[in-house]
Amino acid sequence: MTDAVLLRTEQMTKRFGGLLAVDNLELQVRHGAIHSIIGPNGAGKTTVFNCIMEFYPPDDGQIWFAGQRIDGLTPDRVAAAGINRTYQTIRLFRSLTAIENIMVGMHIHLKSTWYGAVLNTRGTRADEARAHGDARHILDFVGLRGRGDVVARDLAYGEQRRLEVARALATRPRLLMLDEPMCGMNPRESGEMMSFIRRVRDQRGVTILLIEHSMRVVMGISDRVSVLDHGVKIAEGTPAEIQADERVIEAYLGTTEKGPQ
Amino acid sequence: MAFEIVAASRAEQAKTTPWRHAIRTGLALGGAGVFMAVVGILMMFQNRPIIVGTLTLGYATLGLTLFTAGLLIARRGLFGHRDPTGLAGAVAGALAASLPALLAVLMSLVDLRGVFVALNPPLLTMLTFHQESALLGAVCFLVLGAALGGAGALFLQLPDGIRRPLAGGLIATGLAGMLQELIRPILANSPVTKPLHDLLYTWSGLTLRGAVIIFLVVAAAVLLWHLNRQRIETAVGGLGLRTLRMRLGYMGAAALLVALFPLFAGNFIGQVLLIVGLFTLMGMGLNLEVGLAGLLDLGFVAFYAVGAYATALLMADSPYALARLSFWQAMPIAVLVSLIVGVIFGIPVLKIRGDYLAVATLALGEIVRVVVLSDAAAPFLAGSEGILRIPRPEIGGFVFGTPVSLFYLTLAASLVAAYVAWRLGESRLGRAWRAIRDDEDVAEALGINLIQVKLLAYGLGAAFAGLAGSIFAVMLGSIYPHSFQLIISINILALIIVGGLGSLPGVAVGATVLIGLPEMLREFGEFRYLFYGLAIIAVMRLKPEGLWPSAARLRELDIDAETVVVQQAQVAEKNS
Numbered sequence: 001m002t003d004a005v006l007l008r009t010e011q012m013t014k015r016f017g018g019l020l021a022v023d024n025l026e027l028q029v030r031h032g033a034i035h036s037i038i039g040p041n042g043a044g045k046t047t048v049f050n051c052i053m054e055f056y057p058p059d060d061g062q063i064w065f066a067g068q069r070i071d072g073l074t075p076d077r078v079a080a081a082g083i084n085r086t087y088q089t090i091r092l093f094r095s096l097t098a099i100e101n102i103m104v105g106m107h108i109h110l111k112s113t114w115y116g117a118v119l120n121t122r123g124t125r126a127d128e129a130r131a132h133g134d135a136r137h138i139l140d141f142v143g144l145r146g147r148g149d150v151v152a153r154d155l156a157y158g159e160q161r162r163l164e165v166a167r168a169l170a171t172r173p174r175l176l177m178l179d180e181p182m183c184g185m186n187p188r189e190s191g192e193m194m195s196f197i198r199r200v201r202d203q204r205g206v207t208i209l210l211i212e213h214s215m216r217v218v219m220g221i222s223d224r225v226s227v228l229d230h231g232v233k234i235a236e237g238t239p240a241e242i243q244a245d246e247r248v249i250e251a252y253l254g255t256t257e258k259g260p261q
Numbered sequence: 262m263a264f265e266i267v268a269a270s271r272a273e274q275a276k277t278t279p280w281r282h283a284i285r286t287g288l289a290l291g292g293a294g295v296f297m298a299v300v301g302i303l304m305m306f307q308n309r310p311i312i313v314g315t316l317t318l319g320y321a322t323l324g325l326t327l328f329t330a331g332l333l334i335a336r337r338g339l340f341g342h343r344d345p346t347g348l349a350g351a352v353a354g355a356l357a358a359s360l361p362a363l364l365a366v367l368m369s370l371v372d373l374r375g376v377f378v379a380l381n382p383p384l385l386t387m388l389t390f391h392q393e394s395a396l397l398g399a400v401c402f403l404v405l406g407a408a409l410g411g412a413g414a415l416f417l418q419l420p421d422g423i424r425r426p427l428a429g430g431l432i433a434t435g436l437a438g439m440l441q442e443l444i445r446p447i448l449a450n451s452p453v454t455k456p457l458h459d460l461l462y463t464w465s466g467l468t469l470r471g472a473v474i475i476f477l478v479v480a481a482a483v484l485l486w487h488l489n490r491q492r493i494e495t496a497v498g499g500l501g502l503r504t505l506r507m508r509l510g511y512m513g514a515a516a517l518l519v520a521l522f523p524l525f526a527g528n529f530i531g532q533v534l535l536i537v538g539l540f541t542l543m544g545m546g547l548n549l550e551v552g553l554a555g556l557l558d559l560g561f562v563a564f565y566a567v568g569a570y571a572t573a574l575l576m577a578d579s580p581y582a583l584a585r586l587s588f589w590q591a592m593p594i595a596v597l598v599s600l601i602v603g604v605i606f607g608i609p610v611l612k613i614r615g616d617y618l619a620v621a622t623l624a625l626g627e628i629v630r631v632v633v634l635s636d637a638a639a640p641f642l643a644g645s646e647g648i649l650r651i652p653r654p655e656i657g658g659f660v661f662g663t664p665v666s667l668f669y670l671t672l673a674a675s676l677v678a679a680y681v682a683w684r685l686g687e688s689r690l691g692r693a694w695r696a697i698r699d700d701e702d703v704a705e706a707l708g709i710n711l712i713q714v715k716l717l718a719y720g721l722g723a724a725f726a727g728l729a730g731s732i733f734a735v736m737l738g739s740i741y742p743h744s745f746q747l748i749i750s751i752n753i754l755a756l757i758i759v760g761g762l763g764s765l766p767g768v769a770v771g772a773t774v775l776i777g778l779p780e781m782l783r784e785f786g787e788f789r790y791l792f793y794g795l796a797i798i799a800v801m802r803l804k805p806e807g808l809w810p811s812a813a814r815l816r817e818l819d820i821d822a823e824t825v826v827v828q829q830a831q832v833a834e835k836n837s
Contacts (some may be wrong), residue, residue: 031274055702075705076710081705087703092699093699093704100692103692104692104693104704105708107692107693107709110689113690117684117685117687118684127686189749
């Protein structure tokens with residue numbers, strides 16, 4: 001089923017000075033999957049996201065997305081190709097309202113120009129009205145109905161998390177990368193987030209690449225799991241296979257005091 | 262930690278006895294008086310009458326420091342109710358007087374002019390109240406200080422019904438005297454108001470008779486207002502201010518009145534307002550860059566220069582000119598050229614962020630001026646000679662020759678520019694700008710082309726400055742590289758911060774306060790920059806969000822303050 005692979009990294013490598021943050025990573029994310037990346041702290045999981053998004057272009061290797069090579073592009077081109085992400089620490093546009101945050105996400109799909117805006121042309125007004133409507137729609141989808149005019153930093157923590165997803169969805173991605181979306185949530189909230197992520201995949205047809213610490217979440221939601229340790233992929237498989245894998249258990253027990261939750 | 266600091270300052274407060282506070286306040290204000298004397302402001306103020314033949318601005322300022330000493334004592338309320346507040350005020354006032362008095366005695370013994378030029382005999386005469394003996398003068402000074410300080414302290418304890426009319430009358434009289442150069446021409450110009458002018462003013466300023474009249478009238482008005490406040494408010498409410506339409510009508514009428522004001526105020530005011538208008542134009546441009554897109558720019562004056570030079574080269578009756586276009590043809594071209602230069606200017610600084618951007622743009626701005634001054638460019642741009650004989654704008658035989666007519670041209674340009682700036686801010690591009698201001702990396706990851714968006718910010722911002730430069734060129738009729746100094750960039754940045762970053766009305770308010778007021782104070786020469794600095798510090802301390810903040814900015818600062826309070830509470834909790 002190689003034709004169903006949406007994202008493929010080949011020997012992707014990233015160094016920070018002497019530190020090998022990602023070492024020859026071979027990753028294949030299938031179309032329509034929920035694919036998790038796990039690993040102890042400092043394993044290089046977020047660096048993988050940053051490399052794919054081209055925040056840090058990889059030092060070596062190639063990244064292929066939907067048949068197009070994306071390493072070496074700028075982040076805005078990667079976004080245009082159909083990848084978007086959320087951040088481990090929430091990075092909303094804090095002084096913009098929720099609806100404005102989403103509309104910034106729609107930027108690439110809007111056509112109005114600055115001179116059109118100055119002249120207040122019919123086309124610009126229609127474009128903006130449509131954008132506003134679509135943004136409301138996404139807001140409803142993530143369960144923030146009625147919160148559109150609230151400034152991002154005034155939203156509750158869980159709402160901010162969902163707004164970040166909404167903003168990423170506004171770029172109409174084919175691959176959505178979520179960096180610890182349940183971080184700081186209680187079990188009930190993270191349960192809601194789990195079903196929300198499934199809804200994003202099922203209703204919007206978006207492939208999910210997920211970084212998550214909670215084993216309960218990872219094992220409950222993922223189709224496939226890759227395990228990273230010190231930048232190296234040490235295991236990959238279905239949740240059941242990973243739970244039985246000796247190297248995984250060793251990596252967790254060997255580097256942290258607590259085992260998998 | 263915050264908790265400890267609070268605790269420490271409480272402990273310190275407990276140690277501060279009321280008397281110690283009085284002494285400290287008095288000495289601080291005394292220091293202020295000495296400072297003003299030493300740098301020479303006091304003497305400069307002394308030459309300006311508030312009430313002709315009775316009170317100079319110099320004595321008024323000195324008196325104000327003594328009065329303030331008492332005022333500050335009473336305001337702290339450290340003493341109980343039946344108390345020696347008046348006495349403490351008198352002590353503080355006397356102390357505030359003691360330092361300048363000491364200075365006067367010292368000056369009578371030693372000639373200090375070798376160290377401080379301003380400490381000259383006329384100042385001594387002033388500080389000793391024209392007494393022969395400096396010692397006697399000093400005693401007068403101390404007595405005056407005690408009296409004014411005591412008055413200041415007791416002033417706050419007066420009942421509202423007396424205090425407010427007194428304060429209103431005094432302030433009104435002070436303003437009428439201070440602003441006589443502004444008020445007199447307006448009153449004298451019209452035959453209707455000429456008798457009023459003759460009643461209150463002579464050619465050199467406010468008369469004693471005028472001062473008394475103004476004091477009494479204003480005090481009576483304030484008293485009436487105070488006594489009949491509710492009745493007046495209902496009467497005003499009855500005029501229909503409640504309905505939106507009426508309110509808009511009144512606002513429109515007020516705006517019209519303000520717009521017509523320069524017609525009556527004459528050319529001096531017209532000139533000041535013209536300059537305020539030019540800075541407002543530039544402020545709106547820089548506001549796109551700094552306020553919306555968050556791109557700090559200290560080289561903004563470059564675009565002003567480009568607009569002015571482009572206009573000059575296209576219009577002037579000079580060997581350097583490229584064409585002899587009319588203003589209406591040259592101005593759009595100048596704006597376009599500025600826009601292009603703005604885009605080019607943006608290219609080298611695209612990848613630079615934050616503080617580094619300030620330094621880089623500072624250098625780029627200087628480059629433009631240095632290039633114009635250079636020998637290489639001299640054959641084309643006339644070097645330091647400047648380009649002369651730029652004709653005035655003309656429309657159907659009407660020449661924009663006077664500052665007032667040029668002010669209306671600037672006003673029209675500003676209104677158009679404000680509309681454009683508003684539309685830009687609300688557009689998809691404006692949203693992208695605000696996004697990169699908040700988080701550049703995330704904005705890029707959402708598909709925003711940083712290069713395009715940033716270059717548009719520089720280019721469109723520059724176009725506004727080009728328009729201002731174009732008007733500047735025809736206003737002066739000749740331009741020189743020396744007109745485009747770094748201080749202009751700094752002024753524009755300061756005025757948009759003082760007005761409120763990202764706020765359009767804030768730009769106009771900031772320009773009025775920071776450009777208009779110092780222009781009014783032109784006779785004080787370099788000292789006006791002192792007021793300029795004081796004004797900036799005062800605004801930043803008292804209203805850090807700016808004088809007319811944008812709604813978004815206000816929200817931001819509110820939240821920041823909230824966060825601080827929450828954090829402090831958390832820290833305090835941990836510590837306990």
